[in-house]
Amino acid sequence: MAVLPLGLLAPGQGGLIKDIIGGRHVRCRLTELGFIPGAKVRVWQNQPWGPLIVSLGDGRVAIGRGVAQKILVEETR
Amino acid sequence: MAKPASRVEMPAQVVIALAGNPNVGKTCIFNNLTGAHQHVGNWPGVTVEKKEGRFAYSGETVRVVDLPGIYGLGAYAEDERVARDYLLSGEAGVVINIVDATNLERNLYLTVQLLEMGANVVVALNVMDEAEARGIKIDTDKLGRLLGVPVIPTVAPKKQGMAELVAAAMQKARTPGAPVRITYGREVEEELAKLETLVAGYPALSGRFPPRWLAVKVLEGDEHVLREIEGFAGIAAQQRESSARLEAVTGQDAESLIVDGRYGFIAGILKETVSRRKTPEERITLSDRIDRIVTHRVLGIPIFLAAMWAVFQFTFTLGDPLIGYVETFFEWLGGLAGARIANELLASLVVDGIIGGVGSVLVFIPPIFLLFLAISFLEDSGYMARAAYIMDRLMHALGLHGKSFIPLLIGFGCNVPAVMATRTLENKRDRIITLLITPFMSCAARLPVYVLFVGAFFAQRQGLVIFSLYLLGIVIAILMGMLLKALFFKGEQAPFVMELPPYRLPTIRGTLIHMWERGYSFIRKAGTIIFGVVVLVWLLSNIPWGAPIEQSVIGRLGQFMAPIYAPCGFGTWEAAVALFFGILAKEVVVGTLGVVYGVGEEGLTAAVTQHFTPLSAYAFMAMTLLYIPCVAVIGAIKRETDWKWTGFAVAYTLVLGWVVAFLIYRCGKLLGLG
Numbered sequence: 001m002a003v004l005p006l007g008l009l010a011p012g013q014g015g016l017i018k019d020i021i022g023g024r025h026v027r028c029r030l031t032e033l034g035f036i037p038g039a040k041v042r043v044w045q046n047q048p049w050g051p052l053i054v055s056l057g058d059g060r061v062a063i064g065r066g067v068a069q070k071i072l073v074e075e076t077r
Numbered sequence: 078m079a080k081p082a083s084r085v086e087m088p089a090q091v092v093i094a095l096a097g098n099p100n101v102g103k104t105c106i107f108n109n110l111t112g113a114h115q116h117v118g119n120w121p122g123v124t125v126e127k128k129e130g131r132f133a134y135s136g137e138t139v140r141v142v143d144l145p146g147i148y149g150l151g152a153y154a155e156d157e158r159v160a161r162d163y164l165l166s167g168e169a170g171v172v173i174n175i176v177d178a179t180n181l182e183r184n185l186y187l188t189v190q191l192l193e194m195g196a197n198v199v200v201a202l203n204v205m206d207e208a209e210a211r212g213i214k215i216d217t218d219k220l221g222r223l224l225g226v227p228v229i230p231t232v233a234p235k236k237q238g239m240a241e242l243v244a245a246a247m248q249k250a251r252t253p254g255a256p257v258r259i260t261y262g263r264e265v266e267e268e269l270a271k272l273e274t275l276v277a278g279y280p281a282l283s284g285r286f287p288p289r290w291l292a293v294k295v296l297e298g299d300e301h302v303l304r305e306i307e308g309f310a311g312i313a314a315q316q317r318e319s320s321a322r323l324e325a326v327t328g329q330d331a332e333s334l335i336v337d338g339r340y341g342f343i344a345g346i347l348k349e350t351v352s353r354r355k356t357p358e359e360r361i362t363l364s365d366r367i368d369r370i371v372t373h374r375v376l377g378i379p380i381f382l383a384a385m386w387a388v389f390q391f392t393f394t395l396g397d398p399l400i401g402y403v404e405t406f407f408e409w410l411g412g413l414a415g416a417r418i419a420n421e422l423l424a425s426l427v428v429d430g431i432i433g434g435v436g437s438v439l440v441f442i443p444p445i446f447l448l449f450l451a452i453s454f455l456e457d458s459g460y461m462a463r464a465a466y467i468m469d470r471l472m473h474a475l476g477l478h479g480k481s482f483i484p485l486l487i488g489f490g491c492n493v494p495a496v497m498a499t500r501t502l503e504n505k506r507d508r509i510i511t512l513l514i515t516p517f518m519s520c521a522a523r524l525p526v527y528v529l530f531v532g533a534f535f536a537q538r539q540g541l542v543i544f545s546l547y548l549l550g551i552v553i554a555i556l557m558g559m560l561l562k563a564l565f566f567k568g569e570q571a572p573f574v575m576e577l578p579p580y581r582l583p584t585i586r587g588t589l590i591h592m593w594e595r596g597y598s599f600i601r602k603a604g605t606i607i608f609g610v611v612v613l614v615w616l617l618s619n620i621p622w623g624a625p626i627e628q629s630v631i632g633r634l635g636q637f638m639a640p641i642y643a644p645c646g647f648g649t650w651e652a653a654v655a656l657f658f659g660i661l662a663k664e665v666v667v668g669t670l671g672v673v674y675g676v677g678e679e680g681l682t683a684a685v686t687q688h689f690t691p692l693s694a695y696a697f698m699a700m701t702l703l704y705i706p707c708v709a710v711i712g713a714i715k716r717e718t719d720w721k722w723t724g725f726a727v728a729y730t731l732v733l734g735w736v737v738a739f740l741i742y743r744c745g746k747l748l749g750l751g
Contacts, residue, residue, distance in 0.1 A: 022202035026572045034183040047374045051471040059180045062466040064573030
């Protein structure tokens with residue numbers, strides 16, 4: 001399966017986080033919220049230009065498009 | 078908590094710190110524990126809000142310190158640093174870590190960091206009812222054994238588990254147990270051991286920080302900790318050496334290895350203690366269903382505007398009759414005082430100065446409290462986070478992200494906490510832009526001015542005209558945000574990552590406490606600054622005693638300044654004086670007008686109609702909205718930035734206010750409106 005930025009998944013699609021690229025600051029923030037390699041995410045909303053809503057476990061997180069491009073995922077379904 | 082023996086004195090009282098992620102019911106537990114015995118202040122040196130309370134436990138007074146809601150103990154966000162420094166100070170004998178049972182994995186990440194720091198932890202496993210409803214089963218005893226700390230199941234809004242929680246915390250305060258140790262695998266442990274030995278060799282470090290924790294943080298490359306160890310020879314070199322070795326051996330950087338270690342430890346615990354019926358990402362919750370509508374691409378913004386409209390309708394429809402009652406009360410009080418005081422000078426001071434001035438401001442307590450009530454409700458229900466999400470796209474135009482929208486929204490209540498709320502923005506550029514445009518949000522203190530003028534001139538369309546002023550502030554904020562970005566801050570943007578908590582019906586008690594905290598600060602301001610100002614205004618307007626008001630000190634001052642405002646349509650000395658004193662607090666504009674026109678608040682509407690036209694009144698309201706923020710806000714901006722930005726904020730808002738008032742008046746004239 002191809003690895004692609006989370007921002008490219010369509011609503012309803014899920015992914016397995018493979019890597020987080022970007023600076024320490026972004027990574028630290030994402031790590032605390034549970035965005036770590038191996039975690040499963042699912043996109044709930046993904047509109048052109050705007051931020052996304054993704055689910056991580058039971059939690060729902062809004063992330064900006066810029067951040068979503070830094071989370072690399074493997075599409076699961 | 079590791080600290081030098083000399084500093085450990087017999088604790089006079091037990092201090093409990095509350096720590097937890099945002100939106101886990103921490104505030105609710107704090108309210109349950111402390112009831113009305115609360116005190117809101119600031120953490121020393123920073124403007125992160127510090128809440129303290131106390132309760133009695135079998136004859137002892139126990140102090141409770143509410144730490145900011147945090148996801149971890151990293152060095153990047155101000156509130157995490159505040160929490161960390163407080164925990165390291167060792168003041169708290171025990172830490173109640175509130176954990177959301179429906180989102181254990183992420184919540185335990187903070188727990189693990191607390192344990193690593195050597196904090197004496199009791200876990201409150203909150204939101205247990207929701208976890209059960211979702212089919213999540215948690216073996217709390219086993220969880221406690223694996224974490225090495227007591228775990229108490231709680232349902233905060235129903236006050237379930239509170240007695241057990243307090244008992245466990247008090248027990249833990251007296252007999253702290255040995256915490257579990259999170260191990261990171263052989264390679265990492267070897268490097269940690271080297272660092273720990275080095276750290277332990279410097280009493281100046283090991284006295285302030287637990288050596289093991291410091292070693293982990295150094296290896297993790299925590300910027301704040303790296304600065305702390307700068308002066309200590311060998312540690313930084315060892316850190317570089319260890320990181321390089323780990324990277325060579327494992328192919329991963331040290332930071333990732335430590336994060337993996339923590340999450341690995343958590344995963345191990347969850348596997349043994351949690352079972353669930355359904356995998357989480359397949360569940361569609363009620364919150365998700367609501368979000369589909371509320372955060373909808375097309376519907377989101379209209380729904381948001383409708384919510385704001387409802388807030389204003391609620392505030393004014395309910396507030397108006399209440400204003401009448403308060404007015405009547407002060408009229409009655411003024412009449413009573415006037416009749417009892419024989420001395421003419423004293424009677425004037427009490428009736429016109431104090432009762433008239435303070436009264437004309439306090440009549441606005443009903444709408445201000447109602448507005449705070451509505452804002453607190455939106456915040457506590459979880460809608461505020463959605464508003465930030467919806468506005469993210471718009472905020473991008475200003476080079477900000479959705480999170481900056483929350484301070485702006487709080488600004489509608491009061492600009493001071495709004496400026497303070499910019500602390501949650503991680504990057505300095507975002508903070509400065511946000512706090513420079515926050516003062517354009519029509520705070521509750523502008524309301525008295527709007528209500529007075531709108532009541533006098535636009536009685537038929539009160540809601541609409543007031544709404545237009547709020548909108549004017551927003552539009553100006555957007556334009557200024559874009560301008561500031563283009564002028565001073567080109568380039569990168571901070572990451573936008575924000576949890577969307579599930580919608581919850583706020584508890585009445587929680588919302589009321591929230592409202593009271595904010596409303597009380599307004600009353601306190603009315604009791605101190607505003608009181609002082611109205612007495613000063615009365616004094617200045619009565620020197621020399623007996624002279625007509627336009628020949629008094631204040632009259633001369635106003636006459637001197639009035640020509641500056643003449644092009645904007647309100648070049649009267651009374652207006653000039655009101656604006657001058659309005660810098661102390663915007664609501665003082667009303668109080669000052671009341672005093673300089675020599676009428677109480679009951680006669681103010683009539684007095685205003687004689688001195689303004691509808692057009693000049695609108696220009697005056699725009700000026701009141703935009704020109705120089707009040708002293709409290711200036712002070713808050715100074716605390717967040719430096720004198721340079723503070724001076725800039727004062728100067729540019731003054732010029733902007735004048736220009737906008739001028740444009741409104743002149744364009745209105747051209748259109749034949751006045």
